[in-house]
Amino acid sequence: MSKLILNRRGLLKTGAAVGAGMAMPTILTAASDGGYTNAPTGSTVTLGFNVPQSGPYADEGADELRAYLLAVKHLNGEGDGGMMNTFSSKELKGNGILGRKVEYVTGDTQTKSDAARASAQSMIQKDGAVMITGGSSSGVAIAVQGLCQEAGIIFMAGLTHSNDTTGKDKKANGFRHFFNGYMSAAALAPVLADRYGTDRKAYHLTADYTWGWTQQASMAAATEAKGWETVANVLTPLTTTDFSSYIAPVINSGADVLVLNHYGGNMINSLTSAVQFGLKDKMVNNKNFEIIVPLYSRLMAKGAGENVKGIFGSTNWHWSLQDEGSKAFVQSFGQEYGFPPSQAAHTVYCQTLLYADACERAGTHNPCGVGEALEGFKFSGLGNGDVEYRAEDHQCFKDVLVVKGKENPTSEFDLLEVVEVTPRAQVEYDPENEFFAGGSLGTCNPGA
């Protein structure tokens, strides 16, 4: 009864030396395993959706999950097909991936690296997921990306904006569609200098983890290049909910700009706190006090309500865009759930489609084949214009939107207006740029 088949990992390295008696027969049946971790054998293929369902990024996680389910529907040929119809690559036929029906498992990352890795592990070891995607926190994304690299699984990063994800912590098995802190800063700084002048003193409040650190550094560098001065940078723990004790010192610091390197629930609370302290109506150094939120999303704007009016930030995508891809996505998401998607929903939907498409083009789920298909892949029709997955660091390069909280919203979803579409050339950088140096992709790992 006990049929020996190939153990999944590390066979070639040391297994044979140790469990010689037990392991030897397994080599003979190696071919049946497909040569990589969790190769699908039946009529279905399982994807793992690992998103925060609790913690400060729970709203984003819920929206991501909606988009994943929509993407699975479209891949399996249900619904109206969404962006599959506008996508420049026409490999996807609505018959699953490589003819296999797409199934999925979900997990809660709790916005904690430990829990996220445990959840991803169980998807890989128990549910046989061949790809993991998700993560609404760069700390989590980096932790799970590391795990997937070691397990031999493709990781399609969701909402992660830290430079490190495709910088010093980049991995051969990890791919990111979302933009990053450096790009936000490069797009925002010229607009800010234009609106608020070049003689400004900025005070930074920063979420205390990889995303906050790298975005703050990028923002500081980009604005200082325009003549701004950085007065202070205060780190706030990710789990903070009451920011009043952080806001009070800003008033006496002599700064005339407050940069909130916060996201999700953090940003909602800190911005609300800042507005309650009357910062927006203050005059400092004979200038209007201004608040900036470098990374913006509609969900946050909704949470912060009135307070976002007139506040600048950047975003990866916005539902009001009028290109064919965006319109198709907003249409089918709206039909399904009754409201427009957030940028988090958009990026994970794209990632799922991109993964499926890469599998089709590579003709396999093998991470090395999929990786090769994604590296240097140029596409359009997914709502961001012309996009390229750069081979050197697995980062997508595309236009960045600079947005502003709308003064007179016409509906509860119409909260942000696009001020400028910063062309891709302006936010591009060298892979060995000081904010990204120090990492190495390593070699793609197919696991078994």
Added chain:
Amino acid sequence: MTLMRDRTLLIIFTLFVLAAPLIFAPTGAAYPDLLQRFAIYGIFAIGFNILFGLTGYLSFGHAAFLGVGSYSAVWMFKLLSMNILPALLLSVVMAGIFALLIGYISLRRSGIYFSILTLALAQMSYVLAYSVLTPLTNGETGLQLRLDDPRILDAAGPEGFLPSTNLFGLEMKEVFWNPTVFGYDLQFNWGYYVSAVMLILSFWISIRIFRSPFGLMLRAIKTNQTRLNYTGVNSRPYTLAAFVISGMFAGLAGGLLASMDPLAGAERMQWTVGGEVVLMVVLGGMGTLIGPVLGAIFIKYFENIFSKINEVVLQGWFSFLPDWLSNFLVTIVSPFVGRGWGLTLGALFMIVVIFLPGGLVDGARRIMRKITGADRRAAKARNE
């Protein structure tokens, strides 16, 4: 008589632990990562029980030792070697030193004041790891291995691949035997068996401590510390020793966690983790030998399996029912599974504490008594 019983218990325990990949297969929990967690948190809970179960000192700070163990282990992987032995050694030693320090300070008080002191010190350690000592801990992101780490004892591996944690060549993440039994795909994994051996060793040490004069002294402290002091016994060295021992167990657990998955994050030091181990011990049965392990398995099972049940899975379960009924049941049940797993756990915890003050072990004994009708034997077992 006690010796015989202990020996039987140890043998049964050993068999149970070694056969776990088979035993847990029908529950959906028999994949390496979760089995490793069962064993590792079992060690954590066994260690905690030596302090809490025997002396009655309730520490909320043991998460700090778990974290210290993890960080030490990962640093050993980065600097010295991917062999887990030096890593585990350093984890235990570092956790011991930390425990000595925290124990020395907080054991000046007892009761609630002791608990608060440990909580405060653990929270300080957490903040240190989270935002002060970030060069050492990498803060929220967690400490990870990198391709360019020195690892001075190891030979260079293949270019572009991170080496795996191993015990003299046995790779922790490797599944060495993968048979199909009764339709279940079983995964026998080195990492689990390393943790399992450690768990059995810890269990054996715990039995020895329970039966030793030292254990008796600890129980005397729990029963009536004032009387003990009046008889001229200075109880502090005993409580401190118990505290350090349980801290070292926590360090071992932390080191093992990092050995199975080389990442150490600050959230491992958060007070919620320290609270969780209290729950494990109380749920399983404090002061019993096997209880803490059962509690650890129970909680980790809920955290990892129940939290994965989403509405689609539920619909699958109830699909044989008429549509309206299955929809109704899904609506009723879904708040208690998936992200609501904590709710179910909380309710179960309340039920256990109210109706089975002795935890799961107490429940098992009551059932045994019902079956065998051997009241006398059961009463005796409860007194052990």
